[in-house]
Amino acid sequence: MRDYDNINDPVVQRIRAMAERADMLKENGLYFYNRPISELHGVDRVIVDGREMTMFASYSYLGLVGHPRINAAAQAAIEKYGTGTHGVRTLAGSLDLHRELERTIAEFKGTEDAVTFSSGYVTNYSVISALTGRGDYIISDKLNHASIVDGCLMSGAKMLRFRHNDMAHLEARLRQALEANPKAARLVITDAVFSMDGDIIDLPTVAELCRKYDAWLMLDEAHSVGVLGETGRGIEEHFGMEGVVDIKMGTLSKTIPSVGGYVAGRKELVEFLRHASRGYIFSAALPPAQAAAALEAFRVILDEPWRVEKLRTNTKQFISGLQERGFNTLYTETAVVPILCGSDELAFQMTRECQLRNVFALPVVSPAVPHGLARLRATVTAAHEPDEIEYAMDVMAEAAEKLGLFEKLEQILASDARL
């Protein structure tokens, strides 16, 4: 048993340094993380610390958490198969239910087949490292999710990052990779919708550049499925460019109220991933309840198209309403809405003011976002009603007024040449 008081131990030092940071926030009433929800009231209200708040931090963009059909499907799967499987998919953990889910995802995404994993993080991590290796080039948007970054690192390929959504820089990186070794594989990877900013990747240009430079294209649709496109099918539908993405990755824990991830694509690709990706071979199968919930959720999205429509209406109301109230929402066009605060301190204070009035939004501070771009982040869903959105915006505006946010933000932006 280790001595946690031995401050010469590098691991103890790490543990202590992190504890000090958390303690400082806690002492100042600015620690908003890991707070347990004890009850759900309806679809968009939650009980946290005994108080009912309206949830403005959910990834359940279409309000499907707790949907009766989805709950019933999951409960029936437990009745039939129990709560776990007999192991990994490759060995004794595959159920016909998994295959049904995979066929449904493929149909939803317009591909030949799909493969599921028990974690979205593992999906990116192991798919990227299975497809590429030493000598290859991965060209990755600077704001891509951590799981993509880890997959790139694990692959052994050379990772070239391009400035966020900067197509000239993407082209420069592709040219650089091509010139370094024309015979190497080139893989462009980007989020479809960025999780901290809500903006959409410029898919038309990305797809054109991939053709021009003979590169594979992988998109992470974690925050775009159910959100983008007329029927919620994602970024290809949004741009009317069906079929341009080679490797369509998505998660089952956001719009789809379950857990896990998938890749949809060509039959050969999917077969390859079943045999070559470590996260499929060495990680437990998706449990029956979660596979059934995900399967039913894809059906509900198509059966209840009003949800996608309502999310779109709510998103417009929220973004334009915030802008009318003087907020800077950066480049968002989706359900993820950054409300720029500038400093970490202001982001924390805005969060506190919102939560005191029962609006559950959360801060995003450095190092998760660059210095000077700390923000309150709010997500809007199809479960919100217009008056709830109005209320939340009023609360935010009054908080900004009270804190002098706009004046302080102007000073921060003026003083920081990089912004």
Next chain:
Amino acid sequence: MRDYDNINDPVVQRIRAMAERADMLKENGLYFYNRPISELHGVDRVIVDGREMTMFASYSYLGLVGHPRINAAAQAAIEKYGTGTHGVRTLAGSLDLHRELERTIAEFKGTEDAVTFSSGYVTNYSVISALTGRGDYIISDKLNHASIVDGCLMSGAKMLRFRHNDMAHLEARLRQALEANPKAARLVITDAVFSMDGDIIDLPTVAELCRKYDAWLMLDEAHSVGVLGETGRGIEEHFGMEGVVDIKMGTLSKTIPSVGGYVAGRKELVEFLRHASRGYIFSAALPPAQAAAALEAFRVILDEPWRVEKLRTNTKQFISGLQERGFNTLYTETAVVPILCGSDELAFQMTRECQLRNVFALPVVSPAVPHGLARLRATVTAAHEPDEIEYAMDVMAEAAEKLGLFEKLEQILASDARL
């Protein structure tokens, strides 16, 4: 969209090479992977390809898949919380249920606290890479699970592997690390029970060496919880050495019929992992049904001690019965039983013979195990009845007879000096 016929594309080459290998096995009727189960009949019978087989490849060591209390708990959680959460644990995805599960795990493992992750793979991967970094030394058993290997690679620490369960070599590695840099952190990691071999790490010696060389000790109890120890609490209980392991990692997808992983340990360690491990911060929370199932499963293990006892009895019957029939079961003492075949071909043939007679066991071949050590792998559980185990062993013995396994194995072992 990529051209999958372009054989100059390195990714296409990878996809094709893997497809050829799988096709060859399929053509020869030797492909036993990814086969979906369509129904469970009772606790240990499954329907695969329309045939009822007795399951000898399950990780549900105590037979808890489908347990009525566990099913009911999961279904109730769906009723209360829905099938997913609002996001990652750090932000909007924490439920009081997660904390209750974590307290229960801590109590079960005799530690101050515990933290859960939505995947066991992610647990190892991100815990190891959060605790250690460049300049540190990780000393790892050569047969450790893939997720441990990936965590070591990701950490940036120097990984020193020691020969499987070879304590002299472990000591040599520890001395090597100490001499290289006395001030660096040293972390010894090993499986408690090895997933392909079923043998148990020599914890008394490992713990002594960790004390002697001032190293942290992490154990992966994926295959030891519910299996080792009088009450199924794992390897510390098995050796009567409570409290020697600093970082007690385990999974929720084997004996515990759910999905996910955990680390139990000191309060400070757990707090650190909540703030520093990427798999906690960037990966979705464990869904309500899975948290509730896991929670109830820990209670069932303690409430139904006959399961651990029956597993022990079944294990003895299986291992000694196989040995009496002339099989080499290597060093297993647990529910994971390797039945040595020598060549990949013999392992596949043994599998086919078993499955033709409705015994669902699976082959493990190179590169998963060293050349010459290919095997049939069978797991025994508390759900098996003595006559089912007798039948399975008879089927295996008759298959071995038919195939001339023992003679061929002797030749293989004789011709390979390394074995």
